[in-house]
Structure formats: C-alpha cells, structure tokens
Amino acid sequence: MVPTITAFEQSPDRGKGLARDMRVRWALEEVGRPYEVRLVSFKAMKQPAHRALQPFGQIPTYEEGDLVLFESGAIVLHIAERNAGLLPKDANGRSRAIAWMFAALNTLEPPIFERSLLMILDREKPWYEDRLHALESGIRNRLGDLSRRLGDAEWLDGAFSAGDLIMISVLLRLKGSSDILDDYPNLAAYVARGEARPAYRRAFAAQLAVFTSQAMASQ
Numbered sequence: 001m002v003p004t005i006t007a008f009e010q011s012p013d014r015g016k017g018l019a020r021d022m023r024v025r026w027a028l029e030e031v032g033r034p035y036e037v038r039l040v041s042f043k044a045m046k047q048p049a050h051r052a053l054q055p056f057g058q059i060p061t062y063e064e065g066d067l068v069l070f071e072s073g074a075i076v077l078h079i080a081e082r083n084a085g086l087l088p089k090d091a092n093g094r095s096r097a098i099a100w101m102f103a104a105l106n107t108l109e110p111p112i113f114e115r116s117l118l119m120i121l122d123r124e125k126p127w128y129e130d131r132l133h134a135l136e137s138g139i140r141n142r143l144g145d146l147s148r149r150l151g152d153a154e155w156l157d158g159a160f161s162a163g164d165l166i167m168i169s170v171l172l173r174l175k176g177s178s179d180i181l182d183d184y185p186n187l188a189a190y191v192a193r194g195e196a197r198p199a200y201r202r203a204f205a206a207q208l209a210v211f212t213s214q215a216m217a218s219q
C-alpha cells in the first residue's frame with residue numbers, strides 16, 4: 001500500500017528542506033518506498049478534517065491503510081520498523097538508534113527551533129539579542145557534546161540509521177541561518193554526508209519541485 005503524507009502547500013522556506021515532511025520523504029526514499037503527497041494550505045491545516053489526522057493542526061501526517069500517524073519522529077520510526085535499512089538488526093543496536101532519534105528531537109531540536117522562531121518573530125523585541133545569545137550558547141554546548149561523541153566516525157552508532165536521519169535533519173536548520181556548524185567541522189562534514197546520500201537528494205528534489213512547479217505555473 002502506498003502511504004500518503006501531507007506537506008505545506010506554501011512553505012516558509014519555499015521547499016528548501018526545512019519543513020518536517022522532508023525527514024519523512026527522506027526515510028521513505030532510504031527504504032525505497034513510493035509515496036503520495038497531499039499538499040495542505042495553512043487554513044486547511046487548522047480545519048477539523050486535518051486536525052483529525054494531526055491534533056495540533058500541523059504537517060506532516062502519514063496515512064497508510066487504516067493507520068494514521070502524526071509527529072515526524074513517530075512516522076520515521078514507523079517507516080524504519082516496517083522496512084529494512086534504517087535500524088540495525090540487533091535489538092540493542094535498534095534501541096540505541098532510537099535513543100539518537102529522541103536525542104535529536106528532544107535535546108537538540110527544541111533550542112535550535114526556538115532560535116529560528118526567535119529570529120523570525122522577535123527581532124524587534126528589546127530582549128532579542130540577550131535571548132539569542134542565551135539560546136546560541138545552549139546550542140553550542142549541545143553541539144560540542146555531540147561533536148565529541150561523533151569524533152571521526154561516519155555516523156553516530158555504526159551504520160547510517162534513523163537516528164542519523166533525524167539528527168542531520170535537525171542540524172540542517174542551523175545551516176541556512178548561521179555559521180555555527182562551521183565551528184564543529186566534524187558535525188558540518190556529518191551533515192554534508194547526510195545531504196550527499198542519494199535518498200536525501202531525491203527527497204529534497206521532490207520537496208523543492210512542489211514550489212518550482214508552482215512558480216512556473218504562475219508565470
């Protein structure tokens with residue numbers, strides 16, 4: 001059965017990989033599963049029909065037969081559990097890969113995402129610079145720890161896994177809006193390795209195509 005995911009009809013970054021359908025597309029590409037995409041407007045996202053799929057009125061969602069899922073991490077975990085290629089075969093290795101998914105979503109993504117929101121919404125506030133500084137110093141602490149753990153390894157724990165997929169997806173948000181990652185060369189190289197994967201490139205192209213085709217249609 002071909003799953004259907006939802007994505008932004010109008011994305012703030014115009015399909016440059018930051019919206020969270022990207023990580024779901026990437027996971028599906030990694031395991032070789034075709035998928036369909038239903039684009040939703042900001043207005044439609046907040047209507048009851050979409051909230052039945054995603055209680056918070058957000059994207060992405062995932063529908064496959066009777067199953068409806070929300071939360072990008074849960075969706076990627078589902079894909080990784082049902083298809084070969086994103087989780088190690090041994091039980092302990094699987095648990096460790098899942099721990100890295102949680103680390104990315106719980107420990108890294110909150111301050112990184114809050115920094116992005118701050119830069120969009122609060123630039124004019126008198127406390128903007130102080131808050132930015134506090135967030136960036138917290139982010140740098142986390143990146144330092146992550147960088148020391150990764151060392152010169154290719155991926156976080158053995159072969160590429162769903163843990164790397166989510167971690168790289170989260171770190172990518174820093175790339176477009178700062179040069180923070182450049183201070184951690186092994187993390188910058190780690191992110192670049194993720195972006196170079198054919199599955200990532202296919203997913204990125206598919207997300208971007210939504211917006212390039214809209215631009216062409218409006219000409």
Ligand SMILES: N[C@@H](CCC(=O)N[C@@H](CS)C(=O)NCC(=O)O)C(=O)O
Nearest residue numbers: 019020057058059060070071072073
């Ligand atoms: N924790 C959720 C976050 C989902 C989320 O924030 N989605 C954003 C797009 S990346 C969204 O729909 N934003 C519009 C809104 O919140 O109104 C997940 O990982 O799926």
